[in-house]
Amino acid sequence: MKTMKKPTKSAATEVPSSRSRRSRVTLVGALALVVGLIAGACGSSSSSDESGPLTVYSGRSESLVAPLYEMFTAETGIAIEARYGDSGELGAQIITEGSASPADVFFSQDAGALGAVSAAGRLSKLPASILDQVPSKFAATNGTWVGISGRVRVIAYDNVKVTNPPTSIDGLLDPKWKGQIGYAPTNASWQSFVTGLRVLRGEDGAEEWLRAFAANQPKAYEKNGAVLDGIAKGEVQLGLVNHYYVQERIKAKGAENVKISNQYIGNGDPGGLVNVAGVGILSSSKHKTSAQKFVEFLLSPTAQQYFADKTFEFALVGGITAADPSQPTLTSLQSPSIDLADLASLEQTQELLQKVGLLTK
């Protein structure tokens, strides 16, 4: 074979072994990919006119809000591109993106993340016509975000075994509840409650309560739903959860099968904290008019009733009927007065919880 004597590159390409042909295919494929990436990077540029779709960073879950977003599009003709994620992570993403952020609207599961994004200067001030629709304590003091729906912390209790549930968080410290309280240490709403406790009672006051609470040996569960399962199974008698878990359980299993009730906590006690899901418009948004329409839509009777019906959350705008007639009204709750943006100091809360041994092991 002549080619063997003088192996040149062309000879090599003419008689490739099946193995090297395969590896070359891989190599060429990979090359094509990289070239494609670069070509893609050089092509297409983003358009940024007022008519484009509205990009919503949604900390509220797809299964809950996607139908609502569709209603908005049907009503206004404005398309929505929703990116779903954890509210905290979306907040961190917006802060990292800076002024180039593609987000127009941030719809957060809780006020803390909105407060942080606002503190980073990433939210623009909302018009009074929007802010005035909800009670002032459920909107940002600097006007950069507005609450959409509310949820309240309650003590869920076994209504067969427990006749006199505690009426304040200090009542939970009674030795008779030792080992009888369930809580979800990693749950965002529980941590928001502790942040509220820090804001209301100061660091020392909060630590004192948490240490006494820990000494009463509460039982840790994975999620709020699991806390209620724990009550149902008789593992604990009380559970620190949001109000709607009991109502959801009744809806799913029927009232006769649920022997758990909510104890609402009034008198401005930290245990009755009302937190909100809220929304803000980014200062870098190029679709501010559409974004405002979207916020107005979320405060409209349609959307407010949707939240009340779907999630048993409190509507923040008047004139909405609660899906559960036994649910108290928002104004009758006597929730503690707190600037909800202060709930952004969540990391300090987690540090405190770790310090007293209530978060990690």
Add this chain to the structure above:
Amino acid sequence: MMTKEAVSDRESVVRHRASGPLGVSPVVAVVAVFAATTAALPLLYLLIQASSRGLDNVVQEIWQRRTFDLALRSLSLALVVTSLSLVVGVCSAFFVVRTNLPGYRIFAVVLVLPLAIPSYVAAYAWISWLPWLAGFWGAVLVLTSISFPFIFLPVVASLRRIDARQDDVARSLGLTSSQVAFRLTLRQIRPAATAGALMVGLYSLSDFGAVATMRFESFTWVIFGAYRAGFNPTRAAVLSLVLVVISVIFVWLEFVARGDGRAATVGAGVSHSPDRVDLGASRIPAAALLVGVVVVTLAIPLVLVLRWFFEAAGTGVDSSELLGAVRQTVFVSFLATAGAIFFAVPAAVLAARVKARWAQSTERIVFVIHALPGIVIGLAVVYLGIRLVPSMYQRLPMLIFAYVVLFMSLAVGSVRASVEISPIALEDSARSLGLSRFTVFRKVTLPLARPGIMTGAALVFLTVMKELPATILLRPTGMDTLATELWNRTSVADYAAASPYALLLILIAAIPAALLTVTRETR
């Protein structure tokens, strides 16, 4: 980028410099250095972000008792997981390859499958069953379960390659079987075991799913917290840099422990595999032990997911949504694998063939990055991507890029191992026949490295499938993978609704995992 002319130009240059200072084709070296640069991009972000509030702030963040405690906690987690994985991985590999254990062929496949289970699913399965597991030992259990195959796999491969002639010599010198095992075999598998151990160690440092669910406060937990609870990217960056330092120590330790990895022989005589050790009466207890490993690492998490699945059997599953997610998952995993292999192969060849310090550093940078949690790499790509190539932000290429940065190292390790054991003499003789460096790379090195490439590809593929934090940050709007759909459902409800997605994710990831063993088998 690389036209044919350009390539042959390079080659003609090289051909004139017959035995230049470089042991590999310049094309390979250039791509390798580019790979390392790419991998180092997150470091650039971390430095920018960490210093954004001044150096005083950096010192203040680091110089705390708490940082020291955290480093200690993460180190002990990584060390315990790595040690346990070494014991489990090396012992089960030895049983599977070198003994007459009943069903050793089945074990060879099944022991790789825990790789397919995402850490967050395994952790949730365990803790929902045994809540008292929460904490250090729960995290150790989950991380060891799903990462010991990183050691099992390469050790199985290296045991299969062992030439029994050395054993024969040792025995003729009067050593007993167990002495051969400890004095010779253990030494022969050392490079494979340490390389695997490094992957386990780095993985334990970077994982969030297991420590979060088990509520063990590690570095990753605190970094996640600094982002999503503290909204303080600067603090997260400072802490990540400390993690990078720990990672450097691990990479250095592996380098020291590895010894001289070259074990290739080209020689006369007939090489043959060693005989399987007859376990005699211990066959059954040994098999029971391995069954125990399979039960803990694979069966229990799987059974729990199946239980959720049957609990949710009443609630309908949108099959078109499910299929769409499967398609997207396979699609992005495939692209990411191709990209990772494209960068990893040159980096691995360079590291295996050129012992100069710069060449070795390119490989080590890739490994060091592997200890960073997904959210850090994800936000690094967010930060740099939106500023440098805004038009690509939250589009497919940038997501793939992030995957490549995250998981390139998985391929580098196995490819390097493959290249290192293939005799350099083959490449030298090809060179002496007048082939250019690049042709030698293509026609000799690549085919020899094929088993390593296949292994690396399978590892990258199944790991990309399970990735969550970077995917959520960077995916194109509206794109849903199995992992994001799983997250969508677990974030609102219980695992029951998510179980079809968890199950499919595990089943599909099991395909490349099983292939890993098959590839090894046919070697």
